[in-house]
Amino acid sequence: MSKVVKLERRDVIAIVTVNNPPVNALSAAVEGGILECINAAIDDSKVMAVTLTCAGRTFIAGADITEFDKLPKASAWNDLLAAIENSPKPIVAGIHGTALGGGLELALVCHFRVAINDAKLGLPEVKLGLLPGGGGTQRLPRAVGPELAARMIVSGDPISATEALKFGLIDELVEASETGSEAFARKVLAEKRPLRKLRDDSSKLAAAKADRSIITNAVASMTRRARGLEAPFAAAEAVRAAVDLPFEEGLKKERELFRKLVGGDQSKAQRYAFFAEREAKKVVGIPEGTKPRLVERVAIIGAGTMGGGIGMSFANAGIPVTLIEMGEEQLKRGMRVMQKNWEASAARGGIPADAPAKCMAMINGMVGIENVRDADLVIEAVFEMMAVKKEIFVQLDQFAKPGAVLASNTSYLNIDEMANETKRPQDVLGMHFFSPANVMKLCEIVRAAKTAPDALVTAVTLARKIAKVPVVVGVCDGFVGNRMLDQRDKQAQKLLFEGVLPQQIDAVVTQFGLPMGPFAMSDLVGLDGAWRSRKRMGIKSEIEDALCEAGRFGQKAGKGYYRYEGGSRAPLPDPEVEKLIAETLRRLGRKPHAVGDDEMLERMMYPVINAGALILEEGIGTRPGDIDVVWLYGFGWPIYRGGPMYWADQVGLNRIADRLAFYAKKTNDPSLEPVSLLKRLAAEGKGFATLASAVKAA
Numbered sequence: 170m171s172k173v174v175k176l177e178r179r180d181v182i183a184i185v186t187v188n189n190p191p192v193n194a195l196s197a198a199v200e201g202g203i204l205e206c207i208n209a210a211i212d213d214s215k216v217m218a219v220t221l222t223c224a225g226r227t228f229i230a231g232a233d234i235t236e237f238d239k240l241p242k243a244s245a246w247n248d249l250l251a252a253i254e255n256s257p258k259p260i261v262a263g264i265h266g267t268a269l270g271g272g273l274e275l276a277l278v279c280h281f282r283v284a285i286n287d288a289k290l291g292l293p294e295v296k297l298g299l300l301p302g303g304g305g306t307q308r309l310p311r312a313v314g315p316e317l318a319a320r321m322i323v324s325g326d327p328i329s330a331t332e333a334l335k336f337g338l339i340d341e342l343v344e345a346s347e348t349g350s351e352a353f354a355r356k357v358l359a360e361k362r363p364l365r366k367l368r369d370d371s372s373k374l375a376a377a378k379a380d381r382s383i384i385t386n387a388v389a390s391m392t393r394r395a396r397g398l399e400a401p402f403a404a405a406e407a408v409r410a411a412v413d414l415p416f417e418e419g420l421k422k423e424r425e426l427f428r429k430l431v432g433g434d435q436s437k438a439q440r441y442a443f444f445a446e447r448e449a450k451k452v453v454g455i456p457e458g459t460k461p462r463l464v465e466r467v468a469i470i471g472a473g474t475m476g477g478g479i480g481m482s483f484a485n486a487g488i489p490v491t492l493i494e495m496g497e498e499q500l501k502r503g504m505r506v507m508q509k510n511w512e513a514s515a516a517r518g519g520i521p522a523d524a525p526a527k528c529m530a531m532i533n534g535m536v537g538i539e540n541v542r543d544a545d546l547v548i549e550a551v552f553e554m555m556a557v558k559k560e561i562f563v564q565l566d567q568f569a570k571p572g573a574v575l576a577s578n579t580s581y582l583n584i585d586e587m588a589n590e591t592k593r594p595q596d597v598l599g600m601h602f603f604s605p606a607n608v609m610k611l612c613e614i615v616r617a618a619k620t621a622p623d624a625l626v627t628a629v630t631l632a633r634k635i636a637k638v639p640v641v642v643g644v645c646d647g648f649v650g651n652r653m654l655d656q657r658d659k660q661a662q663k664l665l666f667e668g669v670l671p672q673q674i675d676a677v678v679t680q681f682g683l684p685m686g687p688f689a690m691s692d693l694v695g696l697d698g699a700w701r702s703r704k705r706m707g708i709k710s711e712i713e714d715a716l717c718e719a720g721r722f723g724q725k726a727g728k729g730y731y732r733y734e735g736g737s738r739a740p741l742p743d744p745e746v747e748k749l750i751a752e753t754l755r756r757l758g759r760k761p762h763a764v765g766d767d768e769m770l771e772r773m774m775y776p777v778i779n780a781g782a783l784i785l786e787e788g789i790g791t792r793p794g795d796i797d798v799v800w801l802y803g804f805g806w807p808i809y810r811g812g813p814m815y816w817a818d819q820v821g822l823n824r825i826a827d828r829l830a831f832y833a834k835k836t837n838d839p840s841l842e843p844v845s846l847l848k849r850l851a852a853e854g855k856g857f858a859t860l861a862s863a864v865k866a867a
């Protein structure tokens with residue numbers, strides 16, 4: 170008898186229950202167990218109907234992703250689907266939690282489906298670089314119509330149980346999945362309902378057969394966003410096959426596309442990223458059972474670009490915020506920006522019309538730092554100057570309640586120095602959000618030398634509560650993300666001084682899959698801030714200085730490395746910039762020369778890997794996967810390349826170390842020499858992945 174699937178009989182109803190925590194993933198053992206129980210129920214003459222439900226927090230959340238590398242197991246999976254669909258006795262799926270991927274596909278071969286009100290149903294395979302591989306692309310269009318099916322399959326986003334009921338994906342909403350499916354099974358028997366096999370019901374396909382634009386339009390917006398990804402296009406093709414081909418042929422097409430994707434590099438990288446993100450949530454080096462502190466109110470100091478965005482994130486999650494500024498004027502401006510942002514997203518339909526008012530009611534704007542008194546967590550987001558930050562921490566020590574977690578959103582500065590300004594350094598840490606903070610999901614949680622474990626866990630827990638992806642990092646200049654990105658930007662600047670144009674350099678980066686190149690990003694951030702600090706420090710960056718002297722401060726000025734027309738954010742190459750670069754190079758006596766795209770990519774990306782290796786060597790980052798998560802969620806690294814450290818393993822560390830040493834000589838830049846961890850791994854023929862297993866084992 171299966172250990173993970175149980176069969177019971179309540180008079181004429183057989184109840185099959187899957188119990189494979191945490192998410193009832195369809196491992197080979199679960200599949201085998203369900204098949205065994207279904208066959209036993211069919212063979213039992215006392216059984217008239219069967220229910221399929223799950224114990225624990227959710228219905229089956231999909232195939233077991235850890236088993237994908239151990240293919241083939243397709244035939245057992247197909248036998249199971251066929252056994253359920255062809256059962257002469259009605260089978261009812263009872264859904265709670267999330268019915269996802271193979272879990273929903275299993276429910277789709279059942280003859281009936283019921284779900285509790287807060288259940289979610291979806292086919293998220295595309296997010297793993299796959300498409301549904303158990304008939305989902307053929308049965309879902311037959312269940313809900315090809316338009317909604319296309320949207321669900323190509324985006325991978327689930328729908329609610331109420332929507333599922335409206336579109337015919339489930340038959341009924343129930344109070345509880347197990348008792349509800351049992352009651353529904355009895356109703357099916359009493360009413361002698363015919364068994365509904367979705368494969369035989371093409372009634373909902375007719376409209377899309379007559380008007381192909383139904384599918385084309387449904388997938389267009391999603392595939393437009395899917396730059397570089399293979400799976401969304403394959404998913405769209407499979408849904409088209411559901412409309413164009415008989416069921417069996419559509420199924421064949423789905424299998425063919427699935428097989429190609431599952432063995433491909435993109436899906437492997439995306440599956441890696443899925444687990445890296447989950448690993449990153451596990452904080453190492455703290456006593457087991459460490460509990461977060463209770464946080465009921467948050468105070469944010471500074472209502473500027475970051476403070477406003479951070480405040481919005483907390484308010485969106487229903488956590489009240491005290492937003493503190495140094496003057497009425499600044500406060501008003503900050504509150505106005507937040508309101509405008511919420512109103513803009515309501516106007517786009519992203520949030521309900523009454524949400525802006527509700528969210529604004531969560532924000533209590535105040536002048537004066539003494540108003541931090543009630544907060545359990547304080548995040549400072551004032552100017553990036555150590556003297557200002559230190560002053561803030563002295564005041565926090567005076568006014569914040571005992572036990573409040575005190576966080577800095579600094580991009581680069583040393584958290585230990587801020588902590589040492591207080592008599593409670595154990596409560597101090599960094600919460601480094603990325604801009605725009607209400608949108609970007611990454612939050613680097615900076616663990617300072619004296620940060621208490623429960624303060625750290627509080628920050629991690631809270632970041633998750635506001636839908637951010639927290640990654641714990643150590644103190645260093647720029648932490649993980651900015652420290653690595655700076656290496657790329659330094660090399661991009663050097664290329665500029667060799668006569669390569671900003672648009673050529675940016676194109677290499679965007680073609681690689683990042684959403685933006687270094688110069689478009691500089692324009693977005695604004696060039697004037699860095700220019701002013703360079704002037705303060707007596708440092709020169711001749712091309713950027715010349716741009717600033719010409720008033721080209723970036724997007725906000727309508728011109729920077731690019732020009733921007735009519736308030737648009739689209740960067741347009743500007744002949745004036747070309748002229749300005751050429752003049753600067755002439756003045757400096759530099760001869761422009763062409764650099765190939767491959768060389769540019771290597772010269773910008775390999776130093777990023779080198780910096781990542783140093784971060785691991787110094788223990789600033791715990792796992793290579795953590796660094797990858799930082800890049801995926803902080804800078805939009807293309808998920809189909811896993812993350813920089815994963816990508817480096819695919820390229821081969823040997824090659825990267827060799828090329829870095831080569832460029833160090835060629836460009837006379839000792840900072841490009843491979844660091845010792847990289848050299849050691851390269852010499853041993855190993856990848857960063859071997860370090861990940863070392864951390865896990867520890």
Ligand code: 3HC
Pocket residue numbers: 191192194230231232233234235267269270271272274293294297299300301302303305444447448
């Ligand atoms: N396979 C293996 N492990 C899985 C898994 C899966 N499908 N889904 C989740 N897990 C694991 C996670 O790795 C994590 O393990 P850990 O605790 O050791 O780190 C644990 O389950 C809990 O996961 P989360 O931390 O993500 O828990 P949440 O409650 O936040 O989210 C969830 C639950 C919504 C189910 C989320 O885990 C999820 O989205 N899972 C993936 C669902 C998915 O992609 N399904 C499709 C799989 S592909 C497929 O079915 C192919 C088919 O068409 C043939």
Ligand code: NAI
Pocket residue numbers: 470471472473474475476493494495499538549550551552553554557561578579580581601602603604694
């Ligand atoms: P900003 O200049 O937009 O906002 C800073 C705000 O702090 C101003 O509104 C100012 O009035 C207020 N302020 C200054 N001193 C104060 C005091 N004593 N009391 C109350 N309010 C005070 O700056 P921005 O961009 O929001 O940056 C804030 C912090 O976040 C900096 O440390 C920065 O490095 C960091 N950061 C910035 C990012 C960005 O892209 N802008 C990204 C990530 C972090």
